[in-house]
Amino acid sequence: MKWEGNRESDNVEDRRGDDGGGGGGGGFGFGGRSIGIGTIAIALVGSYFLGVSPMTIINALSGGGGAMAPVQQQSPARAPPASDTQAKFVAVVLADTEDTWTALFRAQNAQYKKPKLVLFTGATQTACGTGETASGPFYCPADQKVYIDLAFYRLMQQRFNVNSEFAQAYVIAHEVGHHVQHLLGIDEKVNAARQGGSEKQANAMLVKLELQADCFAGVWAFHANRSRNILEQGDVEGALAAAAAIGDDTLQQQSQGRVVPDSFTHGTSAQRVRWFSKGIETGEFTQCDTFGARSL
Template identity: 60%
Template sequence: MRLDDERLSDNVEKRSGGGKRTLIGGGIGGVIVIVLALLFKQDPNQVNQVLQQVQGPGGTEKVEQLSKENASAIELFSSKVLASTEDVWAAEFRRLNMEYERPKMVLFEDATTSGCGAAESAMGPFYCPADRMVYLDATFFKELEDRFGVKGDFAKAYVIAHEVGHHVQNLLGISRQVQAMRSRLSETEYNKLSVKLELQADFLAGLWANHAQQMRNILEAGDIESGLNAASAVGDDKLQEASTGRVVPDAFTHGTSQQRMFWFKKGFDSGDLSQGDTGIGLGQAGR
């Protein structure tokens, strides 16, 4: 990706010194299960079920706005990607005669707190609709590469753009519509809706890449392939097989590798929000 000349977002908070917390049922096996379960998860109730299993006091956190002076290379990269999503979605919301409310990104070390409860780096990145923030421990990207074999800057950008996609769904009222159906559906049926929500976030990540390329020419050869590899690596079928040795379609919450690649690529190829209905509507964008 060509991001050297891109601006930093002024909406990134850096937290450090929060300390580690204990995971119930801990050990590396528990950590792996949580990573697999929460990778790119958005639904607040599902997030909370695991967040509430994180217990124990943390240290006193230092909280500051991210800047060139206090950021690592990967933190600067993350800030530039967030800035790009801000530009793309601000323009798209203007087209809808709406104002885009930018999400804050919280870059933390080990553990912190969120509007959805405690956050632990082993959970992977997530969007909390309660406080409208994206939470990310930047060391997760090394985990993504080492454990899942996903490499390349654009794979990292895809992770961020996917979480921002959940923020877009929140602003458009899509997440709320899906959540309202939860009490009326069985777990299996609600999982199907969760899959559609996640696939739409993949579509929105692809749409961001399309518009960012048109705006700033940030993509290089191989970037989209890197994004597709990331989408494939975190398909429910692959994650289930890796963690349990078998695939249980009724338990899918994010979609198969093929589905995730399809919707990401559809977003990138079309660049058209109206093409992003995965079966849950487009909220205010569909009116």
């Protein structure tokens, strides 16, 4: 992925190094149990590529619920140091999503409100509660911020040999996709609809929400590449291959030895690939109507 020299966003907040975010002991405690880095890494894989809740996987693998990790004390917002290459990459990707969605909203006579992206270590306070490293990257609609611990990327590289910068960029674009949904009021409609239905119906709505965020990420990639020629040979194929390897179906098979489609909340691997592909092939966010689609 070609990104060096592109514009960096000013909307990156660096909370790394704040007090209270450290760990110690090589694992995280959940319900009185010590969960090793291997279990957390498996959980992070699902979140990384498919948005699957890592806490759900951790609970399935450990057989229990979870206590909170230490919470960071928030310091005044600050930008990451200019010498931090990985933070610079994140800032460039965020800027790219800003440029893309600003243009797309403007074409619809609307104004795009840029989200903040928060870098943290260990745990941090958010308007949605405590954000933790074990939760992987996530979006909080209450404060309109994307949160990520960059140690997440190191885990992916070291344990699962995922070295694709485009796959890393896709993670950010997916979370920004949730921000777009929030600006459009889609997430609020989904939450309201989930309140009146069964668990199966609620899960089905979540699947559509996640797949739409995948499609929005593809829309970003289409426009970013057309405007700034960011993609290199193998970028898309690598991201799609990784997504195809992991989905609700695959993760359930690995964690519990069976697949329960009614409990899916993020979609199968094939569905994830299909909707991201639709976004990156068409570049039209109107093509991302997972809620009106006859089939996913």
